[in-house]
């Protein structure tokens with residue numbers, strides 16, 4: 001999709017479709033030239049209420065159709081930016097690439113880099129569908145050829161060009177994550193995830209991928225990751241995707257060297273749960289939702305896409321992505337409830353439930369990530385079903401050992417539209433993971449039901465070295481949508497990509 005800024009008069013705009021977002025009762029605020037193209041009857045029936053959509057076909061001029069979308073009165077809880085994203089997405093979905101190859105979005109006074117970025121982002125991600133396994137390739141939306149952002153008063157500056165470039169990169173990252181998540185587990189195996197990371201690294205010299213298979217993992221004693229994998233025919237993989245920014249005016253780019261303003265470039269480690277299929281293992285899941293369990297590598301997909309995007313954006317920050325990838329299967333060789341295993345950190349784990357496997361692979365992933373001495377350590381995982389009960393599909397839970405990092409994630413969530421909500425983590429909850437026979441148990445007290453999402457965090461904290469600011473994001477509810485929404489399809493959402501890119505931008509100096 002070719003994106004350009006249209007900052008000339010509206011008369012000179014030639015497009016098959018112009019999307020216009022309108023606050024409730026404010027269509028008289030549209031510029032006269034635009035208002036005149038809309039028939040009187042349309043002015044009367046379109047009020048601008050939330051989610052109202054009306055397409056009009058002007059009798060004159062070079063705009064084939066105008067899609068009016070209501071923003072509502074703005075008095076609800078959603079931010080103006082989120083109302084704008086949803087309205088643009090709704091407008092975009094009225095159009096098909098077949099009859100609108102050239103589209104335009106009217107920005108008018110909403111001329112700030114974030115609105116530019118969001119408009120382009122919505123054009124990229126709202127029409128997304130996962131169609132890789134349909135034998136008929138031609139049906140279904142296939143992206144627009146050209147997009148014009150209409151802001152008659154705006155100057156075509158570097159800021160504008162950067163906003164457009166940023167949107168293209170973030171959009172591609174979200175689509176990449178969605179594709180990885182939606183790919184069925186017979187294709188998206190741990191090894192395939194490793195191959196994808198290697199391919200991504202080959203495309204950018206600032207990225208390096210390291211993929212360890214089971215022989216390497218055994219040698220290095222990644223006992224928790226291997227334990228989860230031992231019932232599966234697929235080999236576990238520990239995937240590291242590292243982005244080191246090229247620091248100008250320095251001989252070698254090192255994350256520990258000072259940046260231009262003299263401050264240290266930060267190192268952020270992102271650890272993703274990469275369970276390519278979670279059957280539950282010997283604690284087999286009931287059949288109702290087991291068919292969705294290829295989603296259980298969503299954290300890993302988000303980490304992969306985010307690190308690649310950080311590199312494409314050339315953010316001045318060192319990012320280490322670690323994906324602990326495995327299948328969780330029952331078999332004669334599978335891990336059994338009651339087994340005790342030794343993690344890479346040396347801590348022993350009393351495995352009371354083989355379906356609480358995410359925290360096992362993350363234990364080794366977190367321990368590995370810590371060797372990069374990150375300034376911030378963040379894991380992202382479809383860790384619990386309980387988080388769906390708590391927050392549904394609309395917010396990601398965040399827990400951690402550092403309030404400032406939790407606050408930063410909360411702020412990045414509000415800015416990006418991927419909202420997070422904190423849960424407590426204190427000594428009362430830490431007591432839930434005490435084991436009778438080992439250093440820690442993977443199932444909290446009360447058969448794992450009380451405070452299950454918090455207990456997941458309390459377990460993971462044991463594998464974070466003291467002194468490293470750490471946060472855990474539970475995307476159990478947000479990684480996959482059960483119904484389509486304004487800018488997401490049913491299935492993999494890619495939630496976490498925008499959030500983490502926004503955080504990395506804020507941590508970049």
Ligand code: BES
Nearest residue numbers: 353355356358382383384385386448476
């Ligand atoms: N992958 C699941 C969590 C999950 C379930 C995410 C449904 C998204 C949708 C995880 O491995 C799991 O099974 N967790 C258990 C933990 C329990 C045994 C403590 C759960 O949530 O039931």
Ligand code: ZN
Nearest residue numbers: 278355356357
């Ligand atoms: Zn599980």
Ligand code: ZN
Nearest residue numbers: 275278296358
């Ligand atoms: Zn799982």
